[in-house]
Amino acid sequence: MRKLSMLVVPGLVAMSLAAAPVLSSAYAAGSDEPSSPPKSDSSSKKGKKKSSSISDPKFLAAYRTAYTTIYDNHDYTGAIGQLKSLERNDVADVANLIGYSYRKLGDYQSSKIYYELALKDDPNHVRTWQYYGLWQLEQGNREQAQYHLNKIASLAGTDSSEYRSLAAALDKPTGATLVY
Numbered sequence: 001m002r003k004l005s006m007l008v009v010p011g012l013v014a015m016s017l018a019a020a021p022v023l024s025s026a027y028a029a030g031s032d033e034p035s036s037p038p039k040s041d042s043s044s045k046k047g048k049k050k051s052s053s054i055s056d057p058k059f060l061a062a063y064r065t066a067y068t069t070i071y072d073n074h075d076y077t078g079a080i081g082q083l084k085s086l087e088r089n090d091v092a093d094v095a096n097l098i099g100y101s102y103r104k105l106g107d108y109q110s111s112k113i114y115y116e117l118a119l120k121d122d123p124n125h126v127r128t129w130q131y132y133g134l135w136q137l138e139q140g141n142r143e144q145a146q147y148h149l150n151k152i153a154s155l156a157g158t159d160s161s162e163y164r165s166l167a168a169a170l171d172k173p174t175g176a177t178l179v180y
Contacts, residue, residue, distance in 0.1 A: 054091060062086055066097065076101035089114070092122035100131050103138070111135055126155050130162035137169055145170055 054060070066082035069075045080101045088094050099114030115135060118128040133148030149170060152163045 054088065059086060059088070063093065070097060070101060074104075076104045089117060090121055092118040092125040092128060095121065096125060096128040096131060099128070099135075103131065103135050108135065108139065124155050126152055126160065126162050129155065130166050133166045134169055140174070142170065142174065 062082065063086065066079045066086075069079040069082060080098055083089075083094050083098050083101075086094055089098065095114045095118035099111045099118060102108075102111035102114060112132075112135065115128055115132040118125050119132070122128075129148050129151045133145045133152070136142075136145040136148060145166065149163065149166045152160065152166060156162060158164075158167075
């Protein structure tokens with residue numbers, strides 16, 4: 001029995017080490033589809049990225065579930081609970097989605113708190129700049145929304161979807177209903 005465990009344990013360790021990068025990249029790859037959350041929303045023109053995502057497969061699976069709850073099911077209250085249960089509100093991707101959910105529920109004060117937490121973790125988190133810019137517009141702060149748009153331009157460029165979304169919202173007249 002001892003010989004068997006001496007062979008099995010190292011084999012299991014080797015298999016888990018070999019599979020870890022594959023699992024991480026599979027869960028973190030992301031795409032443009034709403035059901036596939038991005039690896040990280042951080043980017044800059046200079047190619048520097050600060051990944052605020054966590055590479056643990058269980059965390060990523062739970063994050064993806066919450067992401068789907070938001071973007072496919074529009075269950076913002078449920079998603080807030082799912083995201084908070086991750087106990088990683090200090091991670092920009094998590095804090096941003098909590099902020100987004102609170103904003104969609106009309107709780108602007110809580111939304112602001114989480115957007116600021118996201119930017120504290122990652123000041124270059126492009127999606128947070130976009131969503132917080134939309135928050136600013138909803139609050140009637142067009143100048144602040146323009147500041148956020150300029151920040152997105154400096155981080156991700158004017159061709160990014162985040163820039164185009166916020167720019168389109170800014171092009172609407174004051175008081176127009178925002179649809180995004």
